[in-house]
Amino acid sequence: MKYLDRALLAAVTLWCWIRYLPITLRTLRRTHRLPCAGLPVTGNDKFFWRKIFDHDPRFTIVSDKLACKEWVAARVPGLSIASVLWKGADPRGIPDTLLRRNAVFKANHGCGTNHLIHQGHCDRGYIEQLGFQWMSQTHGRRHHEWGYFGIPRQLFLEEMIAPNTGGPDELKIYTFGSRVVRLIHISGRFRDMRANVWNFDPSGEPIRSVERAAVAPPSPTQPLPPSIDDALTIARKLGQEFDHVRVDLLWDSERLWFGELTLYNQAGHFPGRLGTHKDSPLTQHWTVLDSSFFQRELSGWRHWYRHALQRQHT
Template sequence: MISKAVSSRTVDRLVIDLTRMWCFARHPFVCWHTYKDSRVLPDPAMPVTYVDKFLWRKLFDRNPLFTLACDKLASKAYALSVCPELKTAKVLWSGSDAALIPPDVLLGNVVVKANHGCRWNIMVRNGEVDKARLHRRTSRWVRRRFGKRFGEWAYKDTVRCILVEEMLMDRGEPIGTEYKFHVSGEVTEYVYAASRNNQGEERKGHYQRDGRYISPSSDSGAAWVEAPLPKTFSRMCEIAEKLSAPFDRMRCDLYALNGEIFFSEFAVYPLSGKGITNVELRDLSRHSWDLRQSWFLSAPQKGWRRLYASALRRRLEETQPEAGSGDVRQLRSAVA
């Protein structure tokens, strides 16, 4: 019996080693990009760190719902279907050619963005916009497939189009703070709140699920400050967890405005999987994110991926504590 168990572990290690070689040979640039950011040799076949888990997600976890999450229009519809109480910024127009945007749509305060990308946005204040420049930029967006370079495959099948949204305004200015809920296993790990004033000064902070501020490291800079949270914060946590329920890990972005909660977007690959600077949060994410809940390890796989999925699942059962275990609870309290 012992000999059989040892033999099984040996086979699993061999399968994982061969898979690791495949990752480096088949996706050298994506692996290099991960190494360049972390300066640590990644392990995409037996991922343990936060960075490696995102690399693994890029290479293996082809959850079809990731495409919905990367599609701004589709994710809005999903969010409203799951939580009808939510609000979203009103979509005033969508299409593949920005030259067809009706002139009156660009009057006032709106945001022009790509449905299929990240940070492809143009802010229009009081109708002031360089239409020639807008057409050039949006045409490039429509021609490009976002995320291809860094292995963010879920954008591949997202509908390529341009949309114009109303700009959420708070007392005459664009809404100042966005709350980014990092959710693993239907539980909020932490919340990142970021705001920028009219002078371009940024203020940001991390918070626990119960609203307690997470102190930054000593060299984080003056931008990290504690700020009052909205009265709807606890409800925002519940909504983010409900919206993120189909995923093993997801970042869900929300706004709070005049007592109402607005859905912004999902982030399947936040910052393309770069590491978190806060050491305690990085450890918390590493332990809280249970890959056994992922699509790849939950759905039947074919060919050599089936062998790899079985080997990885067995190794994780041996090495990874259960999500919500004492180790994870201890880490949650450590970031207070």
């Protein structure tokens, strides 16, 4: 049986490379190795595998910046969530009164579609141009981020959190089921941005790392927010439904706010050794056996492939 399993896993890997050649080549250029798609080993392999095989319907909900608000509110009722001031498909419908206040202009179906409006300082023509541009884009196609594909596109205007403080602190919390493994704490995003990496010991206590985050240099004296225990509890609550998700929370110096849930970190990539080595904690704590692929009905070769993959992990 083990020889048949190996042959099937190798065949699946080859099929993935050929069938998804564009993202295979992008992965090769980014990581300098071909993804082991049939039997994912590293964190980056698992992202590649998720894109092709794990089409969990919840992925579309949590990737939708509007639908995700309701999904999170149902699970963590006490968590502050930024109010939606307006939503629609045509940016020309945004009331002028809303553009004269602190707000954030966003699209619900993409990444990097955030435009800050401080005290009404904006060019309405530019806002409308930006909105039409976002509505014309299908986010996720380039890197095959499946969760974005089925989102009904909308634009929306959202209240701005902590507009007069340089922006709220951000907590990017990497969860694997209910386990928290890594945290990036970003402060001063709109002034003097700093980012600290924190890892977690077996007991779940955060430990400051000397590693530099990709987004900004560290601040050796910056502590975690006083509400960090609550933030970790929230992250575990939201993360427990998935094999892996990054939970982004905001801290405005008084309370925690929901940010977003991220299924494809950096379009499906962990930087450096985190994504390419078997001993990375992000690799070791991520088991695809906890994904929805192993919980739904399958037919044809995928059914036999799932059994072969299960046997390799037992």
